[in-house]
Amino acid sequence: MSAVTEAAGPMAIGEDVQQQAAEWLTVLMSDEASEAEHAAWQRWRGADPEHERAWQHIEAVSQRFNGLHRSAAAQALAGTQQKAVNGKRRQLLAWLGVVAGGGMLAAKAGAWDGVRALRADYRTATGERREVVLGDGSVLSLNTGSAVNVRFDASRRLIELLAGEILITSGHGAGSGAPLVVATREGQVRALGTRFAVRQQDDYSRVEVLESAVEVRLRSGGAPLLLAAGRGVAFSRHALDAPHAIGAYAAAWSRGQLIVDDVTLGDFLADLARYRPGVIDCAPAVSQLRLSGVFPLADTQRILNMLPNSLPVQVRSRTRYWVSVEPAP
Known part of the structure; x- marks a missing residue:
């Protein structure tokens, strides 16, 4: 099943303006912006209606964001180590899931759909772990900073991984006759009576099989990969890496x-x-x-x-x- 993608509406905002709005947000969140920077920000907002529209959307969504305190985010983005700063900036903006009109303001591969993650059926904050027993008896463990939607009915058992990492022990209760599938941005992992972990990373997914086996299918199609216990694989939308042996402590985080x-x-x-x-x-x-x-x-x-x-x-x-x-x- 393909993930739902939001189509850009008539008021979609250009990528360059998206980036400008993102940069202004990180500057102002630091609480150390100078008067000159505040003035420059106001001039930028007034220079073009598209700028103001971008700012209004990024601010509206950031106010709904509750997984990272603004002052904490500002401290994470402060400092002189530019590589680390840029990485945290990308993470923050992905979490904000900035929305423009009917489309995504920060719709890059590897970025969270932040709005959906905030409204996810189950999610964890940074440093938090959580275990959930699903309707079919499957046990779902969420690692730090993770979010999933669960869609179970008579014909399917679908877990949509929006962010982070999960460990699944498939159940055999009511409804377990339907296929159990974990969907990521890059593909789908189908359980074959198994215990396995799936992680969504910036531009690829990773699966590690602890018991039994799974079947991995790419979004772009092609023949599926059968992955046995003790093996793992990373994959993009278009390609599978070579399967590899997993470490003995691959799921230690769940403990x-x-x-x-x-x-x-x-x-x-x-x-x-x-x-x-x-x-x-x-x-x-x-x-x-x-x-x-x-x-x-x-x-x-x-x-x-x-x-x-x-x-x-x-x-x-x-x-x-x-x-x-x-x-x-």
């Missing part, structure tokens, strides 16, 4: 743990950043250090504080929402 075995510090911090608001910046000089361990996700600050005990690093908090991991003095 509240982050378990790593000889991974780089940079990769570890990138994963940890999913579970806390703001930015974790890893200095290139220490990004290739390696670590192993079992870490409780309930307290990400404690994890950061423990790093200097095992690695030659220091953890500096520029603000509550901006943490840097750097070489030890």
